[in-house]
Amino acid sequence: MTKRFFQVGLLLIVSVVLVLNSWVSAAHAFTEEQKLLSEVWRIVDRAYIDDTFNHQNWWFVRQKALQQNLQNREQTYTAIQKMLASLEDPFTRLLKPDQYRSLQTNTSGELTGVGLQITQDPETGELRVIAPIDHSPADEAGIQPRDRILKINGVSTFEFSLDEAAERMRGPIGSQVTLTIAHDDEAPQDVLLVRNRITLNPVYAELRPQAEGGRVGYIRLTQFNANAAQEVAHAISHLEDEGATAYVLDLRNNPGGLLQAGIEIARLWLDEGTVVYTVNREGIQDSFVANGQALTDDPLVVLVNQGTASASEILAGALQDNDRAQLVGERTFGKGLIQSLFNLSDGSGLAVTIAKYETPDHHDINRQGIMPDIVIPTEPISREQMGTAIDSQYQAALAVLTHPTVVALEKDER
Template sequence: MGKRLIQAGLLLLLPLMLVFTFATPDAAAFTEEQKLFNEVWRIVDRAYVDSTFNHQNWWLVRQRALKQPLQTRDETYAAIQKTLASLDDPYTRLLKPDQYRSLQTNTSGELTGIGLQIAQDSETGELMVIAPIEGSPADQAGLQPSDRILKINGFPALELTLDEAAERMRGPVGSMVTLTVAHEQQEPKDLTLVRDRITLNPVLADVRTEGGKPLGYIRLTQFNANATAEVAHAIARLTQQGVEGFVLDLRNNPGGLLQAGIDVARYWLDNGTIVYTVNRDGIQDSFSAVGEALTDKPLVVLVNQGTASASEILAGALQDNGRAQLIGEKTFGKGLIQSLFTLSDGSGLAVTVARYETPNHRDINKQGIIPDQIVSLAESGDRLHVASDQDPQYLAAVEWLGQQSVIANAP
């Protein structure tokens, strides 16, 4: 099958992905365009999570499509996209070569654009903000989780696929893009953003003295290629500095590499299941904690609507294993796993192949994870006040950790 790389997410909504190369036998009677279409059809036929293919005859779908006079690559891409759309699954999609390269770059630690993670509402088709990358043009413009993007440079977002929308937001450093955005029930407004080069440094960590006690604060913004080592270094450094507890901030973390999420869970857990995966045949697999955790200090995990995908796996694992207190707001609810296949022409194909469950077998897709303590961020908790005395979720975490310190020191 080739090389596998387990991932969580698009730098839109970074979906859970297995990445590998898939080759299909040539069919002598097919044109090159038909061969590419058939390659995609076979992958979906063998791997898609729903064996009913959205209650349609998948073979008949293929036969009808191959009767089309596919003469150009664009016509073939259009036929593939139409076929995939019949599955009514926004996460199963074609990635043209430039989109595929961009996706691969997203987990490497650097990208060019406005720094915005997006998803498509499966019911309304609306383009939704998952979270802006901290310090990015989107963050500086004030975009927030659950904002609706109505237009991109005047073009209706409802007429675009997720990847087409992402493509329109990308561009050279210094170029501009105008988004028409609606926040909650407010009137839509136009925001003009200047694209920039965005370095994805996923970890911010320091010691906070709260109530006379040293606490370790770790903010993890994405599970990219740097995240695992950076979190380990942060835990070790803060432990050496004598912290008495930790706050792990996963707010607005849209996901990233799945293996990184699993490894970070293992840093906090000595044993226990981290996540279950379930394929279309109902067969379960699991990932578990193995070995000694890096710390046993009390832990609070902060979550919100922008906590998605691999972040939800981590939060769910720590909550179900009783390792952490979750504080904040209900998470996004992304519980599906995609495999990413490299096609013969250099494009990619993302296919939903399974769903995942938390250690207590909770299916959080479209439902999210409910924190142990619900605290609204409110308007006072914007990006300028994160983890400060104006951040009610952070203050709730400090209060809870203070209570644990009192319990630990009680005679």
């Protein structure tokens, strides 16, 4: 009997060894296309925020994808995109080499196109505008935050991924693209745009007289790119030298950008306190804090609207929760997920949602946004009219600075 058990056990061991050997051999026998697909799978497996992977067996997803006959790189990209689509997260996505280069340019310098920051509803697949870039063709055509983009050159946007849609809107200076836009409940309209160079100069600053003798430093920040923190710091220092006694920071239609830029700009206004918490899939929190000296302690009001998103919401939430500023305007967009970019071996990139943001008071930003302390609806005004006498939100901000009021909303109601 003992001998028989020994023989059965030996057979089991041999079987396991054979299985392992065959698996190792298969791994070594991977084609270049299969290796790239596996590379993407491993990154998502280790970093993705949802450890249920949208309630599916992520290993089986890999195995099914590897069974495909991948003959070229385009077929591999398609297989990767299909694998990632099963997560139902439009922000976790493959960036082909040209798309990856464009994204890197978008956060550091300038690009050519129509000047729209866009997002895709994860439930409906609908393409929406976060905000137009200041003085871009889209901005000058009157396209607004939360407008729906139904078609690009007559092709339904439901057929495109987020990056494919962005790529179709980019192009050489002087070329044209037609977007079918739906604003609120109005009938869709075709908007013809001529692509142009989009200069990413994120800061506009001006010293303005105040009704009761003070001087207001007005700073409009349109994007959090690599230069934003340095430019805002320069603007504050210059306005301080000119005698500013209070500030209005305008984050309306600012779609966000680099997380680190948002954190650094918050530190320009805060001596101490938490700027933002991040929470990963294990529930482990990390925090970024201010622990230096603010450039000014003058009164501050921050303007926000439905186009205020991502890093803008982090900055607004940090200033609000630390009682450094009052927020005026409308509830913000509600994009509170963190993506990290990974370089892939073939020059493409992978954006993966790795965590979510929480404000210092632990309010979840994603899909909820931030409620301002004083709600003033947005009126249809042009970009040039923002920050002027016709701008009711800006005028409300000035009123707060001139006549400080008791904030009606308690923090737990936001």
